[in-house]
Amino acid sequence: MLEVQSLSVYFPLGGGRVVRAVDGVSFSVGRGETLGLVGESGCGKSTTARAILKLIPATGGSVRFDGTDLLTLSDADLRPVRRKIQMVFQDPYASLSPRRSIGQILAEPLEIHGVGGKLEREARVGTLLSQVGLSPGVATRYPHEFSGGQRQRIGIARALALDPELLILDEPVSALDISVRAQVVNLLADLQKERQIGYLFVGHDLSLIRHVAHRVAVMYLGRIVELAPAARLYSAPSHPYTRSLLASAPAPDPSRRREQAPLEGDPPSPINLPSGCRFRTRCPHAREECASVDPPLAEIAPGHFSACPFWQELTVIPQPQ
Amino acid sequence: MSEPILEVQDLTVAFGGAKVVDSVSFTLAPGETLGIVGESGSGKSMTALSLLRLVPEPGKIVSGKILLGGQDLLALPEKALRGVRGGKIAMIFQDPMTSLNPVFSVGEQIAEVVRLHRRLGRADAKNAAIEALRQVKIPDPARRARQFPHELSGGMRQRVMIAIALAAEPQVLLADEPTTALDVTVQAQILALIRELQKERGMAVVMITHDLGVVAETCDRVLVLYGGKVLEQASASDLFARPVHPYTRGLLASLPENAVDGRLVAIPGQPPLRPGLLAGCPFAPRCERARPGLCDTPLPRVAVGDGHTAFCHRIEAPDA
Numbered sequence: 001m002l003e004v005q006s007l008s009v010y011f012p013l014g015g016g017r018v019v020r021a022v023d024g025v026s027f028s029v030g031r032g033e034t035l036g037l038v039g040e041s042g043c044g045k046s047t048t049a050r051a052i053l054k055l056i057p058a059t060g061g062s063v064r065f066d067g068t069d070l071l072t073l074s075d076a077d078l079r080p081v082r083r084k085i086q087m088v089f090q091d092p093y094a095s096l097s098p099r100r101s102i103g104q105i106l107a108e109p110l111e112i113h114g115v116g117g118k119l120e121r122e123a124r125v126g127t128l129l130s131q132v133g134l135s136p137g138v139a140t141r142y143p144h145e146f147s148g149g150q151r152q153r154i155g156i157a158r159a160l161a162l163d164p165e166l167l168i169l170d171e172p173v174s175a176l177d178i179s180v181r182a183q184v185v186n187l188l189a190d191l192q193k194e195r196q197i198g199y200l201f202v203g204h205d206l207s208l209i210r211h212v213a214h215r216v217a218v219m220y221l222g223r224i225v226e227l228a229p230a231a232r233l234y235s236a237p238s239h240p241y242t243r244s245l246l247a248s249a250p251a252p253d254p255s256r257r258r259e260q261a262p263l264e265g266d267p268p269s270p271i272n273l274p275s276g277c278r279f280r281t282r283c284p285h286a287r288e289e290c291a292s293v294d295p296p297l298a299e300i301a302p303g304h305f306s307a308c309p310f311w312q313e314l315t316v317i318p319q320p321q
Numbered sequence: 322m323s324e325p326i327l328e329v330q331d332l333t334v335a336f337g338g339a340k341v342v343d344s345v346s347f348t349l350a351p352g353e354t355l356g357i358v359g360e361s362g363s364g365k366s367m368t369a370l371s372l373l374r375l376v377p378e379p380g381k382i383v384s385g386k387i388l389l390g391g392q393d394l395l396a397l398p399e400k401a402l403r404g405v406r407g408g409k410i411a412m413i414f415q416d417p418m419t420s421l422n423p424v425f426s427v428g429e430q431i432a433e434v435v436r437l438h439r440r441l442g443r444a445d446a447k448n449a450a451i452e453a454l455r456q457v458k459i460p461d462p463a464r465r466a467r468q469f470p471h472e473l474s475g476g477m478r479q480r481v482m483i484a485i486a487l488a489a490e491p492q493v494l495l496a497d498e499p500t501t502a503l504d505v506t507v508q509a510q511i512l513a514l515i516r517e518l519q520k521e522r523g524m525a526v527v528m529i530t531h532d533l534g535v536v537a538e539t540c541d542r543v544l545v546l547y548g549g550k551v552l553e554q555a556s557a558s559d560l561f562a563r564p565v566h567p568y569t570r571g572l573l574a575s576l577p578e579n580a581v582d583g584r585l586v587a588i589p590g591q592p593p594l595r596p597g598l599l600a601g602c603p604f605a606p607r608c609e610r611a612r613p614g615l616c617d618t619p620l621p622r623v624a625v626g627d628g629h630t631a632f633c634h635r636i637e638a639p640d641a
Binding site: 040041147149150177178181182183186204207208210211244245248250251253254255256257258259260261262264266267 | 360361474475476477504505506507508509510512513531532533534535536537538540557558561571572573575576577578580583584585586587588589591592594607
């Protein structure tokens with residue numbers, strides 16, 4: 001359904017310097033499928049999500065939705081396609097206008113796309129609220145009257161207003177309390193099952209991504225370094241960065257404490273990228289060749305892609321289960 | 322167990338009629354790490370701030386005792402607190418960018434603490450600052466000391482915060498969500514660093530967090546806070562292996578690791594928007610075991626095991 005090919009987003013800094021925030025990223029999302037996009041801050045995962053919706057202009061590549069490249073469409077031609085792809089943002093406080101009632105917030109996408117008359121839109125708002133587990137009666141209230149979890153439900157209701165086929169979820173539960181997070185994750189799972197919506201789920205919480213995603217793409221400094229079915233990525237990670245990431249997340253189990261951090265150093269600046277493999281400056285397995293060859297993603301098993309050409313020779317780091 | 326370095330008895334902090342911290346008690350031994358875990362509105366950060374008597378207006382510490390080495394901090398005159406704040410008790414915060422001063426080099430900011438608390442001259446303080454950066458494993462510390470906060474990465478800034486906190490050689494370190502703003506690989510580095518420095522110095526740590534992974538990774542004992550009240554207190558190993566309070570159990574059950582048939586086990590409802598107003602159990606409105614008429618009365622303290630206590634009407638003490 002969604003086919004992203006060699007997507008790049010560069011930001012000019014002046015003086016001929018550029019930040020290559022997203023640098024040749026390719027993936028797809030199928031109907032009813034969740035693709036998890038994980039990585040640390042600055043890896044380009046949110047920029048990728050926004051570039052798909054043209055919220056940030058792409059520098060190169062293509063974003064095909066049902067075969068049509070969104071990046072080359074005119075604004076007028078984009079509009080009918082654009083309603084099929086909606087976004088849910090991380091911060092439920094910042095993404096809802098404080099001066100509009102819940103009813104107005106939910107009716108806005110319907111008005112913009114000219115869906116129904118006033119009465120039909122009101123009825124639709126009520127339906128949307130029930131679908132996300134809120135009472136239709138709250139339509140007259142304002143965002144400040146709701147908790148973070150409820151606001152995120154409202155954000156999801158707004159995204160559902162136009163019956164989208166794809167939702168881009170940018171850290172949709174990261175700002176929520178743990179006891180509320182599970183409710184919203186379950187709601188998203190139910191909606192997907194009912195409507196076969198595809199999800200691009202951007203996140204940094206590896207155990208949550210493992211739970212929600214069918215396939216997972218791991219990003220580092222603007223590139224996807226590994227992409228695999230979720231079960232396989234977590235049981236047989238091939239790329240040294242994926243392995244370090246998995247080993248770094250603290251497990252909710254005091255018997256599995258580690259003495260040392262699995263990975264040293266900070267990610268390098270995306271302005272001065274290392275030559276060759278971008279992870280080599282922190283990679284415990286880096287060797288001379290890694291500085292000269294920029295390794296492409298290669299299929300190492302059916303549906304499992306890795307950007308480390310030496311993955312077979314690496315000593316295995318024990319993985320938490 | 323050795324004499325506690327810090328003992329908090331029945332600490333209550335109120336904003337008007339809302340007790341946002343309600344009768345919280347705990348002890349902390351030298352070298353120990355106590356976790357205070359809770360969600361928004363649990364009172365965890367307010368508990369930490371009250372240990373330094375930094376509760377923001379119009380909040381007030383209305384009762385309780387905070388004994389540091391036997392001395393009640395709540396009875397001290399304001400002036401005497403200077404030696405405590407940043408001296409005997411130091412604190413690090415979630416966001417190093419907002420707690421560092423953008424117009425001074427990081428070296429100057431560390432030297433300031435050293436001069437205040439260790440009474441060193443300027444030149445000695447400058448050297449002490451470089452040494453402090455070396456101890457938090459910042460490479461090339463002499464050069465880094467001359468840099469400003471915006472020139473450093475998030476992980477590097479949190480290391481600087483730790484260097485500032487430790488410069489006065491505190492007995493207690495309050496860490497309020499110290500890794501929440503950091504990436505997982507950097508979080509692991511910072512937690513390892515805190516652990517190592519704690520071992521070297523025998524310093525006690527209060528780790529305030531919402532992250533159960535961080536609790537499991539770092540804490541010896543844990544206090545579970547909800548709506549301003551302690552609901553359960555146990556060793557970290559007991560808490561994860563044998564949680565008894567319905568809230569603690571619900572929290573652990575809701576983790577993705579504990580999903581049942583591909584579905585997360587959610588706690589219904591949400592944390593109280595205005596905590597501290599209920600006389601009884603703050604979790605009762607969300608608790609499937611709650612009984613009206615019972616759970617709205619003051620919580621009993623139930624000893625469920627060695628050093629393991631729950632505050633709940635619906636739990637019974639095991640037979641002795």
